[in-house]
C-alpha cells in the first residue's frame with residue numbers, strides 16, 4: 001500500500017530518442033491506474049522507471065513521499081507481472097509461489113502463511129500440489145499473479161499481463177484482476193494498449209502518445225470529454241467519426257457545415273470559443289451512437305438530418321453498425337438499434353445526429369474546443 | 372550442497388520423520404527440519420569410526436555414506452524402530468541419484484563450456500555428444516545473460532529452474548556475471564529468440580528485480596558451431612553496449628552498422644571523423660538540434676512527420692536543419708549526407724566509448 005508521485009519524468013535514450021516526456025502523475029494509495037496508448041508510446045518505459053529497472057533521465061519518482069530515483073529496484077518494495085511470465089515447470093503451484101520468497105530467505109512459516117493466503121485470494125487452494133503442466137491458461141495466469149502477491153509489495157506493476165491469453169479468457173481475467181484489486185486493497189498500475197481493457201478495468205486512465213500524457217481521467221470522462229482528437233479517436237469502439245467541417249454563425253445560432261449539409265447545434269454550443277471559429281474549418285467529432293436512422297427521431301430533427309448511402313450493415317445482435325458514405329466522399333459509422341433499423345445495403349438512408357453529443361476540435365492543434 | 376538440500380525437501384514431502392546429513396566435522400548441513408541445520412551431532416565420532424554402515428544411539432539411526440572408499444557424510448534419521456534401517460537406506464539411495472544427476476549435469480556443462488571456448492577437439496565433439504545423449508546436428512542458439520555480479524548465483528538458480536536441463540536446453544555459469552544458455556531453436560529463429568529473450572528478461576526482472584542484458588548469437592546447425600554463436604552473442608553484448616547502451620536485448624543479426632564500425636581500427640575512425648566533422652563541428656550542435664536530427668532519422672527523413680512528433684512548426688524544423696547544414700556542411704534532407712552524418716555520429720560514439728573504458732568487456736555495466 002503506497003502512494004506514488006512522478007514529477008517531470010523524462011526518459012531519453014542515447015542518440016536522442018525521447019521515450020517519455022514530462023510525465024506528471026499523482027497516484028493515491030490503493031488506486032488502480034491504467035496506462036494506455038498505442039505501441040511505442042512509452043508505457044513500458046514508464047513502468048520500468050517506476051520499478052527502477054530503467055534509469056530516469058530527468059525528474060523524480062516518489063513512493064510514499066520518499067524519493068526513489070537512486071533506490072535499487074530490489075529495495076523499492078514493488079512487484080511486477082509481465083506478459084511473458086513463465087512458471088517453474090518442475091515445481092508445484094505452491095513451490096512456484098514460494099520460490100521468490102525462498103531466495104529472499106523468508107522464514108518457512110511465513111512462506112507457508114503468505115502462499116496460503118494468496119492461494120485463497122486467487123481461489124487456487126485446491127491446485128497447490130499441481131505442476132504447471134496440469135493447469136489451464138487462466139490458472140497459470142493466477143499462479144503468476146500469486147508470485148507477485150506473496151511478496152506483499154507496496155505497489156503492483158502489471159505490463160500487459162493478459163495479452164498472451166485468448167480473447168475469452170482475457171475478458172474473464174479482467175474481472176478477476178479488478179476483484180483482486182478490491183481484495184488486496186493495494187496500489188496497482190496496469191499497462192495495456194487495449195482501450196477496451198482500459199475502459200473496463202480502470203478507475204483512472206492515463207492516455208499516452210509519443211511519450212506524452214494526453215489526458216488523465218475516469219473512463220466516463222475520457223469518453224464524454226476527450227481533450228483532443230487523439231483521445232477521442234483512441235477511446236471508444238468503433239472510433240469516433242471525424243468530419244472536416246465549417247463553422248457558420250448566424251445570429252445566436254451555431255451551424256456546422258459539411259459536404260452539402262448544415263447541422264444546427266443546440267444553444268449550449270453558442271459560447272465564445274465556438275463563435276469565434278465562425279468561417280473557420282474545424283474537425284467535427286460524432287460518436288457512432290450519436291447517429292441514428294430511427295425514422296421518428298429523424299423526422300423530428302430536420303435541423304440535424306442528412307442522408308447517406310449504406311455500404312455495409314453489420315449486425316451484432318444487441319446493436320447494428322451501419323457503414324455509410326455521405327455524398328460519395330465522406331465515410332461514417334453509425335451504431336443503430338437493430339429492433340427499429342430498416343437500413344439496407346445499397347439504399348439511401350436518412351440519418352440524424354444527436355447534436356447534444358457532438359465534439360468540435362481545432363483543425364491545427366487538434367485540441368478540443370467544446371464537447 | 373544445493374542438491375542435498377533439495378533432496379531433503381523431497382524426502383520431507385513423503386516422510387514424517389526427521390532426516391539429516393552430517394558432514395565430516397559433525398555439523399548437520401541439511402535436514403528436513405531446517406532448525407537443525409548448522410548444529411552439531413555429538414555422537415558423530417563414534418558413528419564415523421564404526422565398522423557397520425548402519426548404527427544407532429539412543430535417539431538417532433545413522434548411516435555412513437561412502438563415495439568409493441571415502442566417507443563422504445553421515446545420514447541420520449530420528450527413529451529407532453527396526454524399519455529405521457530400511458528408511459535410512461532408502462534416503463541414501465535418493466541422495467545417490469540426486470548427486471549422480473548433478474555430476475552428469477556438471478560434466479555436461481563442462482563439456483559445453485569447452486566447446487564454447489574451443490578447448491574441445493572438433494573430432495571428439497560428436498562422440499562426447501553421444502555419451503551425454505545430446506543430438507549433434509540440431510539448430511541451436513546461444514544466449515548470454517549478463518547480470519550484476521552480486522545477483523549472479525540467484526539469477527542462475529532462477530534460470531536453471533525456469534528452463535530445466537534437458538538434452539536440448541542447457542543453462543550454466545560462464546563466469547561471475549555471465550550465464551550461458553544453449554537452446555534448441557523451435558519455430559523460426561527470429562520469432563524464437565525474440566520470445567525467449569523477453570521471457571528470460573521479464574522473469575528475471577519479476578522474480579529478482581534485477582537488471583539484465585542479453586546477447587544473442589546466430590543459429591548453429593551443429594553442436595560444434597555453438598562456439599561461433601557464443602562469440603556472436605559476446606560481440607552483440609559488446610557492440611550493443613556501445614551504440615545502444617540502454618537496450619536490454621542485443622541480437623547479433625540486428626547490430627547493423629555498429630558491427631562494421633566496431634571492427635574498424637581507431638586511427639581510421641579518427642581520420643574519417645575529422646574529415647566529416649571538420650574542426651569539431653559536431654560539438655557545436657546543441658542538445659535540441661541533436662534530438663531533432665535523431666527524430667528526423669527515426670522518421671525516415673520525413674519532414675512533416677518529424678515536426679509533428681516534435682510539436683514544432685514545419686518551418687522551425689527547416690530552420691534547424693539549415694543550421695545543421697551551416698555548421699557541418701551536411702544537408703540531412705539529402706540521403707547521402709544523412710548517411711554520412713549517421714555513420715560519423717556512430718564512429719564518434721564508438722571512439723568516445725573506447726576512450727572511456729580501457730576494458731571493453733565491462734562496457735555493459
Ligand SMILES: Nc1ncnc2c1ncn2[C@@H]1O[C@H](COP(=O)(O)OP(=O)(O)OP(=O)(O)O)[C@@H](O)[C@H]1O
Pocket residue numbers: 013014017018019037038039040041042043044045046193615616617618619
Ligand atoms: N533501449 C532503447 N533504446 C532506444 N529506444 C528505445 C529503447 N527502448 C525503447 N525504446 C523506444 O522507446 C519508445 C517507448 O517504448 P516502450 O517499450 O515504452 O513502448 P510501449 O508503450 O510499452 O509499447 P508496446 O505497446 O509496444 O509495448 C519506443 O519508441 C521504443 O522504440
Ligand SMILES: [Mg+2]
Pocket residue numbers: 043044045159
Ligand atoms: Mg510495452
